[in-house]
Amino acid sequence: MEYNHWSISEEITTKVWMHGFEINVRVETGYQDVNVISECLGGDCYGLAELSKKITPKVVLDIGGHIGAFGLCAKRYWPDCELIAVEPCKMSAELYRRNLEDNKLKGTVLNKAISYNPDRNKLLYASRTSGGHIVLSEKEAKEYIDTRYRKYEDRMDDIEIITAEELTKDYGVIDLAKWDCEGAEIDAFRKMDKETAAKFRTMVGEYHLWGDGKKILQASPLDEMRFWEDTKRKFPHLLWSWTGTAGGADKYGKFQAWPKAH
Template sequence: MQKIKVLLRYINRFGIAFTVSFLVQRFILKKSIIKLNLDSLKRPIYLRNNYSDFQVFTQIFLNDEYLVDNLSSPKVIIDCGANIGLASLFFISRYPDSSIIALEPAAENYKMLSKNLGKYHNVSILNKALWSSKTFISIKDNGWGDAGFIVEECQQNITGCIETITLNDLVEQYELNEIDLLKMDIEGSEEQIFSGDYSSWLGQTNNMFVEIHENLKPGITDKILRITSTNYSVNTNGEYHIFSRISS
């Protein structure tokens, strides 16, 4: 019954042609990469034929996890933990005049990220991990595959280590005066981000979507809420805490 309800919601939101195309590619042709077209985007969306990609697509495009009514048109968006680029694609569809910087450390995710975002002139993609300092990290599977993982610091000369970047580095590199929207889904690494030198970039950030991984980092929710309590109002939507700067 639940699957039928979801199917009907897909038809209602995206139309019969879109839904049939999805079902044929996924279950009959069993394509490894599925190509979908949304009216709100100029280019196709590519998904891997697995549960996690379709779960994320459903959360973002069907359940409107990033839809916030009172968010004015952001000019600069930073997507940290961009995965295969679905959040950035939603932002493109919603805010086509924005500039987006998308970071994704996992190699397989980054390949799909490049396929989904590489031809958009207003998007910069980086195969780096967000961290509190310049270093190198390794990716450790936490049982969710490409949909979720945890990271640990490692030595540069170890195979598979990935370069990190800080938010302050991004602000400097891209000469940003403000970050209108910061999306952060970095599998527990938010503990690092809110433990380092956060005062500068946080002072330039107007809105944040943060998936807080309390299960991985006990106590991190209270810490982030405490740090942001003075300058931000907080709401939740799906798995995200939404922080909006309070007007002075």
Template sequence: MMTNSVCYKIYGQDFHIEPESVQFANAVFHDEYRINDLRSHNVRTIVDVGSHVGSFTVMAHHYWPNAKIVAVEPHPQSFELMTKNTSHIPDAQLLRINAAISSKPGKCLLSFPVSNSRVADYVPDVWESLEPRYRDFGIEVPSLTVEQFWTQVTDFGIDEVDLIKLDCEGAEYLIVSELSALGLMDRIGWIRGEWHSRKDNLLLANLLSQTHIFNIDPNYPHSVGMFVAHRLLK
């Protein structure tokens, strides 16, 4: 059964979203992730971690219609809407992954803030090493390690990622850390992301500096903010 949603239009296509999250999708389409400056580049491969209902994936496909995209979303209802919203993208160009990226494979708990919107779902296990969050209520979802996730990306025919978007409620630190440990960060060109733990941004900065030029917006006094990076020339 289709989750409760309303239907908007974007780029002439139907776009379905739960009513409580409309403002967040609108922010994506208004260039929240600062990719408008990249439109003149030949972006061939894109990874969207924290796809929600597919706003970034739909926009990226509109900008680069020949690019291959991997979209990752753990919440089953958001994934259902993302699948519907991206149905116009050929299967050969889009891999949809319905799983969370966590430190352990198999299953994990996905919890939520006190809100009707699903844009801020988080994995409590990820937050144990950050700033522990409420972890007693949620849904069980499939879980992939970073290495398993990267294997699915490469199995889809993507060896180098031109653009990765990370908006995954704290998992950005795990993902960047593990990709760095695996020696894979130099296979990623542009990075657009949202940080969620101010005290861990020094770790993020240290990891990014090894392979990328970056900027982490402190966004005081808020507890989230944007970061951008592009790979250093080899």
């Protein structure tokens, strides 16, 4: 079977005006883009309004940047911050850049994915949400496509990968980081070294506990408990709070982490 690859020229975009910003979105999946904008800018799902009363970050890192809703929100509260975004989808990264430029804002958008496995360098596209694409190995991606697992699309892209160690080497201490990257945050928290972990001062985001080799949500409550115990040991300087799903097998939700000492 041949697998489809995608180019930016294949997508048509338009603009919407929401929450004080002019925002470029895809036409075909615009409702999915708008949902993310509404959740982040309208619903303040990462709690930046409250954080803005307590912190003034110099460096803000947006991992899983999508088309820039978090970055726009960060610039609303901290216009002088250095913004760095990591987004593996080529079109989303391009829209992120346009959305900063069209609103006369500055930032760096890296068209890369967080990954600690060099074989996981393929981006597989989700059909139900423009922010749900997942980074896999080529073998894993082909299996997902062939089995129609969770209705992922028959298209994948080669992507560049980057680690938290490389990001902190280039940008130093990260005063505020947002992590929302379809499970890659789990691998990063587990595998980054402690010296790198110490460079993250405040964090917000969403966590996704998938099973090994499959995007299946963990069934055991112990999996979630062990992850958070390991995370607290990796980031002993941070005070963690998380809100998972209630009941069932789903193990994902929002989190925040604040510095214990100021």
